[in-house]
Amino acid sequence: MAILVVDIGGTTIKLKCSSGDEERRLPSGPELTPDVFVQRVREATADWSFARVSLGVPGPVRNGRLVREPVNLGRGWVEFALEHAFGVPTRVINDAAMQALGSWEGGKMLFLGLGTGLGSALVVEGVVISLELGHLPYRDGETYEDWLGARGLARLGEERWCAAVFDVVARLKAAMVADEVVLGGGNVHRLAHLPSGCRRGENARAFLGGERLWDPAWRVF
Amino acid sequence: MAILVVDIGGTTIKLKCSSGDEERRLPSGPELTPDVFVQRVREATADWSFARVSLGVPGPVRNGRLVREPVNLGRGWVEFALEHAFGVPTRVINDAAMQALGSWEGGKMLFLGLGTGLGSALVVEGVVISLELGHLPYRDGETYEDWLGARGLARLGEERWCAAVFDVVARLKAAMVADEVVLGGGNVHRLAHLPSGCRRGENARAFLGGERLWDPAWRVF
Numbered sequence: 001m002a003i004l005v006v007d008i009g010g011t012t013i014k015l016k017c018s019s020g021d022e023e024r025r026l027p028s029g030p031e032l033t034p035d036v037f038v039q040r041v042r043e044a045t046a047d048w049s050f051a052r053v054s055l056g057v058p059g060p061v062r063n064g065r066l067v068r069e070p071v072n073l074g075r076g077w078v079e080f081a082l083e084h085a086f087g088v089p090t091r092v093i094n095d096a097a098m099q100a101l102g103s104w105e106g107g108k109m110l111f112l113g114l115g116t117g118l119g120s121a122l123v124v125e126g127v128v129i130s131l132e133l134g135h136l137p138y139r140d141g142e143t144y145e146d147w148l149g150a151r152g153l154a155r156l157g158e159e160r161w162c163a164a165v166f167d168v169v170a171r172l173k174a175a176m177v178a179d180e181v182v183l184g185g186g187n188v189h190r191l192a193h194l195p196s197g198c199r200r201g202e203n204a205r206a207f208l209g210g211e212r213l214w215d216p217a218w219r220v221f
Numbered sequence: 222m223a224i225l226v227v228d229i230g231g232t233t234i235k236l237k238c239s240s241g242d243e244e245r246r247l248p249s250g251p252e253l254t255p256d257v258f259v260q261r262v263r264e265a266t267a268d269w270s271f272a273r274v275s276l277g278v279p280g281p282v283r284n285g286r287l288v289r290e291p292v293n294l295g296r297g298w299v300e301f302a303l304e305h306a307f308g309v310p311t312r313v314i315n316d317a318a319m320q321a322l323g324s325w326e327g328g329k330m331l332f333l334g335l336g337t338g339l340g341s342a343l344v345v346e347g348v349v350i351s352l353e354l355g356h357l358p359y360r361d362g363e364t365y366e367d368w369l370g371a372r373g374l375a376r377l378g379e380e381r382w383c384a385a386v387f388d389v390v391a392r393l394k395a396a397m398v399a400d401e402v403v404l405g406g407g408n409v410h411r412l413a414h415l416p417s418g419c420r421r422g423e424n425a426r427a428f429l430g431g432e433r434l435w436d437p438a439w440r441v442f
Contacts, residue, residue, distance in 0.1 A: 060398050062329075067398075108283075108350070108442045124442040127348050129329070129397075136396050137359060175357050176350075177281050177288075221329045221345040 004050040004086070005210030006041060007095055008032075008057050009186070010072035010116030010150075015041065016207045017048045023207075032073045034080035042086070053090040054210030055082055056098035058117065060132050064092050072116045091213050093220055094130040095206070097121040099184050101128045101218065102209030103201050107179035110172060111201070114165065115185035118145040122176055128220045133172060144168055150187065158190055169195045225271040225307070226431030227262060228316055229253075229278050230407070231293035231337030231371075236262065237428045238269045244428075253294045255301035263307070274311040275431030276303055277319035279338065281353050285313050285441075293337045312434050314441055315351040316427070318342040320405050322349045322439065323430030324422050328400035331393060332422070335386065336406035339366040343397055349441045354393060365389055371408065379411055390416045 002019035013026040026040050059070035059077065066078050083090045093101075096119025100111030104123040113119030118134035134145035146152055148168055153161045165183075173181050183194060184201025194200060212218050223240035234247040247261050280291035280298065287299050304311045314322075317340025321332030325344040334340030339355030355366035367373055369389055374382045386404075394402050404415060405422025415421060433439050 060395075062398060062400070122350065124348065124350065125440075127345065129343065129345065129350070132396050132398055136357065136392060139358065171357060174281075175353050177283060177353055179283070219346075 001052060002048075002050040003052040003054055003211050003214055004045060004048065005054045005098075005207045006056065007098065007206045007210070008037070008055065008070075008073070009095065010058055011186075013037070013041070014203070014206070015044060016210075017045070017050050018207075018211050019050070020048070028073065030072060030074065033076050034082065034085075035076075036074075038082075038085045051088055052214055053086045053088055054098065054213045055090060055092045056095035056206060056210065057082075057092055058095045058115075058119070061092055061094045061097070061130055066092065093128075093209075093213055094121065095119060096184075097128050097130040097220065098209040098213070099201060099203075099206040100182065100209065101212050101220075102205035102207065103182045103184065103199075104128075108177065110176045110178040110181045112148075112169065112172065112181060112183055113185035113201075114148060114183060114187040116150045118148045119185065120172075122178070126217055126219060128218065130221070138168065144172075153187060153190070162191055165191060166195045169198060173197060222273060223269075223271040224273040224275055224432050224435055225266060225269065226275045226319075226428045227277065228319065228427045228431070229258065229276065229291075229294070230316065231279055232407075234258070234262070235424070235427070236265060237431075238266070238271050239428075239432050240271070241269070249294065251293060251295065254297050255303065255306075256297075257295075259303075259306045272309055273435055274307045274309055275319065275434045276311060276313045277316035277427060277431065278303075278313055279316045279336075279340070282313055282315045282318070282351055287313065314349075314430075314434055315342065316340060317405075318349050318351040318441065319430040319434070320422060320424075320427040321403065321430065322433050322441075323426035323428065324403045324405065324420075325349075329398065331397045331399040331402045333369075333390065333393065333402060333404055334406035334422075335369060335404060335408040337371045339369045340406065341393075343399070347438055347440060349439065351442070359389065365393075374408060374411070383412055386412060387416045390419060394418060 007014040015024040096113040100121035120131040120133040122129040228235040321342035341352040341354040343350040
């Protein structure tokens with residue numbers, strides 16, 4: 001049973017069907033509303049056949065529904081019934097949780113997504129836990145996301161941003177008592193070296209996460 | 222098969238056997254070493270019969286072993302083989318995780334223990350996750366534990382401490398995307414009212430947690 005996996009980032013929407021190798025991309029951004037999103041995805045996948053949809057969304061999800069508007073998209077997402085938009089059974093998961101799920105190889109793994117924002121999720125065997133660590137206070141009255149997200153990178157410059165990544169990874173790894181940290185997201189390539197106890201994420205892992213979402217061995221919280 | 226549950230706090234050690242109702246208490250404190258601890262527990266339970274031991278310890282545990290010295294006890298705990306100290310199969314778990322495990326009633330539950338330090342753990346169905354959130358930065362270069370632990374209470378006074386508890390609970394509940402927060406620990410009685418989405422913990426739940434630790438339906442990470 002083919003699964004369409006959709007990863008809605010702050011700047012790009014990525015699409016892949018579990019029955020094929022081709023990845024397609026669509027524009028995202030701070031004006032993206034859910035009806036425009038659904039229309040674009042329907043058009044872009046008209047020649048694909050799938051019986052399930054997994055949606056990774058850049059906002060907090062509880063019990064399969066967005067509970068706050070995604071900060072880096074347009075408005076109207078909380079009220080919109082994404083689970084009914086594609087005419088096949090659809091599951092909604094936080095985007096960082098989806099990539100985290102696909103990145104898990106063992107132990108207690110913290111995922112941090114260095115993208116437009118700062119995504120986070122914790123994975124242990126059989127269980128994915130969505131987190132929103134990015135909005136916690138870090139320094140000078142600012143949050144982890146203020147420092148490690150895209151706006152932090154632009155303000156700090158690459159060198160100071162990298163130093164902040166190293167500091168925050170060590171703090172959050174200790175706070176979660178994690179065995180390892182996977183660093184994903186669009187800006188991870190800016191790190192020449194990784195902090196100890198870290199592994200680099202891969203974009204393709206988000207698609208694996210979307211497939212695992214339908215595997216009964218996994219539960220999402 | 223009776224289980225001896227031992228909850229090692231910063232000021233008191235609490236003991237209970239799953240086959241009886243009697244709770245016994247022993248002194249703890251910043252001088253407590255593991256050999257003294259084991260001797261006291263052996264003496265205090267000489268008339269009890271048990272085939273399993275659950276130890277809740279006030280420090281970070283990974284794979285059933287303490288990975289750092291408990292801040293509020295004496296030294297020598299990391300190297301000490303607690304799992305062999307009582308001559309019966311013994312499991313070691315973080316003390317907050319043990320009370321969290323016993324407090325779980327459903328959903329995604331964050332436990333915060335307002336004691337000498339600030340314990341934390343997250344529980345979902347079948348899974349307990351030890352956390353060390355207390356050492357993350359909060360305000361003015363100080364940690365959540367600096368504000369909400371016993372030293373914070375002494376410094377801030379009850380009114381400002383209560384206000385800090387409300388603020389931190391709201392932040393950490395959002396960061397963990399939790400359905401509810403259980404507030405336990407020796408100082409929770411100082412809160413006349415609880416923040417919304419909160420439930421008061423009960424000491425007896427730590428003993429239930431120690432029993433659940435041997436239930437194959439539960440896993441600890």
